[in-house]
Amino acid sequence: MRDIRVAVIGAGPAGIYAADILTREHPGASVDIIERLPAPYGLVRYGVAPDHPRIKEIVKALRRVLGREEIRFLGNVDYGTDLKLADLNRFYDAVIFATGAATDRPLEIPGIDLPGSHGAADFVSWYAGHPDVPRDWPLEAESVAVIGAGNVALDVARMLAKPADEQLGTEVADNVYQGLKANRAKDVHVFARRGPAQIKFTPMELRELSHSPNVDVLVHPEGFEIDEAGQQAINRTKSTRLVVDTLLKYLEAEPTGADHRIHIHLCQVPVRVLGTDRVEGLRTERTELQGDGTVRGTGEYVDTPVQAVYRAVGYLSTHLPDVPFDHAAGVVPHDAGRVLDLDGSQLTGSYVTGWIKRGPVGLIGHTKSDAAETVASLLADLDGLSAAELPDPDAIVAYLRDRDVDVVTWDGWERLDAHEVALGEAQGRERIKVVPREDMLVHASGRQLV
Template sequence: MTDPRVAVVGAGPAGIYAADILAQEHPRVLVDLIERLPAPFGLVRYGVAPDHPRIKEIIKALHRVVNRDRIRFVGNVAYGTDLKLDDLRRHYDAVIFATGAMADRSLDIPGIDLPGSHGAADFVSWYAGHPDVPRDWPLDAREVAVVGAGNVALDIARMLAKPADEQLSTEIADNVYQGLKLNQATDVHVFARRGPAQIKFTPMELRELSHSPSVDVIVHPEGFEIDDASQAAISSSKSTRLVVDTLLKHLDAEPTGAPHRIHIHLCQAPIEVLGTDRVEGLRTERMQLQGDGTVKGTGEYVDTPVQAVYRAVGYLSSHLPELPFDHQAGVITNDRGRILDLDGVPLPGMYVTGWIKRGPVGLIGHTKSDAAETIASLLQDLDQLPRPEISDPEAILEHLAGPIVDRDGWARLDAHEIALGQAQGRERVKVVPRDEMLNAARGR
């Protein structure tokens, strides 16, 4: 019997962890990591602000997995165009979909579609140097609103407030640096609809806001409420306590007169984006905590003059061709990682992991445990799965028509980015255009 072969579609953390666990649990399995971009690592490479140095340690760990025996990287290959579901079934015993979540959740309020209103995912993709987004970004607004109470909202606020020159020690792409140099923002307003104990910031992300000497962090006292549920959360969670303590320090601090300011507004829910031809302001309703962690509107409204609005209310997975999809939840319908058809019956050999399995929540630790659950289901099923029609591991590469980036190609691209950085006294400069990435992968 030939060694079992598994395709993992998506080479972000979810897919890489799934491949790693599978290779550890099964002594003979061969895994192909199929990625639509020329580079692996998904949102770790393309969903994180460039000034997050701790992400480098995660990438080092992911690097080690991609370089493992019995794991093959197949980059620049898109599911749905370069490969269809039947192709995967013909070449693999099982397929794990780990395509993550890259789209923005909608915010259904009047005016949200005005020019100057943006989705967080689009902006993050721009400043992270994603090859499939425009190279330029409009940064002419002096006052900006960011709607959301998670780490992405803080990343956006920090990137808009922090001077571009302070990013030059990072891997920031040249077009992003040049764009941020033209940024006109002086005041960035972050709006959270609940109180300080309910927001989803991590303590480290919140502390990073004040690391720039050019930025004052101002927490506004209105809405800084601690109810019974808030006090219980503070008492039971160290992370919540650290977040609230940090907010209190900013609340009590005197502004230094720095040229840029990040304002944090609590218990304010967005009601309407104001403007006629473009964004002119954001209307919010003051909310009141109800003692159980929930809020209700007070009927009191606040208009904040801004010229741009960023909605950071969550990511959303995209429907993959030929697979069932729960559009309301934004996930592939599954049971412990087994993909279910419309009748709730598992599709033989089809699995899912990561955000497209459980929704865009949780950190790296959740991704690992999620992958472990999916791999346990796959291994339980493996002996009963039909063998693929084509057993030759090289046949799938011959089937693909476009240029493929293999492990060696990714190593060349990686080395090229590091060399670009060294020439500027930096660790790395990220290459953005896809054609330049492919040329670097070929050693050109």
């Protein structure tokens, strides 16, 4: 098989795993991972709460891949602005899109657009220190509703309920710590439309809710129902059994009188955000299980007074310029990772992997198998791929610099990384994130801030 040059768009786990698998299975492959942010790792860096230390192990594995000679990191390069697909086709034999899903899926209920109503993905980006979001976040609400039954909902609830000082052992950015310090939330209500055996929490995430001595976790008995499908799931799946067992422990535990409380409400579906000029409450309808894991409304409504609402009902991918997109499904249409045009024909040389390929579902393990499928398709197509017009690795860098793009290389990221670690060491912490993009670029270049 001939030597090939491949561009991977997106430096999250999906893109990094694709680069790793491709270069291992085809020794003649070299890969540029092109990332719009100055830092790699995608949602591992910018989509996870700072108090998740186990994520560091994932970062270590991704770092080893990015440090390999056949793989090059080109950060602060925005596909669609700095580069178009036609440009990439000149420099590479093939392109793999791995841009993930980072925006909030909409929730179409009355009042959802009132001030005080937020998307969970936006809040996550703020507390994870994303450079492209505002530095401040409104945290005046004493009672908050979180809509959703997945791990993101739990992360949001935990970050709102825990006192800010408990984050000081993490890599939390200074502006985020100061914002959380002013947080007034005392009661955080999490609403799930189905029962305890159907929610999508993972056992570890659910147990983490009670790790703070300043937070009581209260599972409300209304809606704590297990139907036939739920019992089958408990018998069949260890993780479901552990989730239900943990919920039962919370249900049966006596409150400690902690200053902060996370309330978990089961079998309640949101129907309206209440308020005139801003959020004043959330109206939910009680649901009942149907025996097959689905629910139906009962016509009984509950109004919960809250001053803020966070919707954590899923992530959504963004349409990429020059790439076909299924807006209903929120994915790029494909056949085993081969991008399909609007007429169903293959868009030669273009591939897709990760959440923008399959939707925002699954864990890291699914991302690896997903990348393996895409790489297998690319290698099977190799004889039909057009050779790059400008395959010299220096050509793409020169092109970007001619367009005044401040490219962050792997060496630049390592300088920024070392600076963040040094900031943390000065305060007895492992790292403190640099948030402003301009500061990130300065430290990546080795210059000093003026």
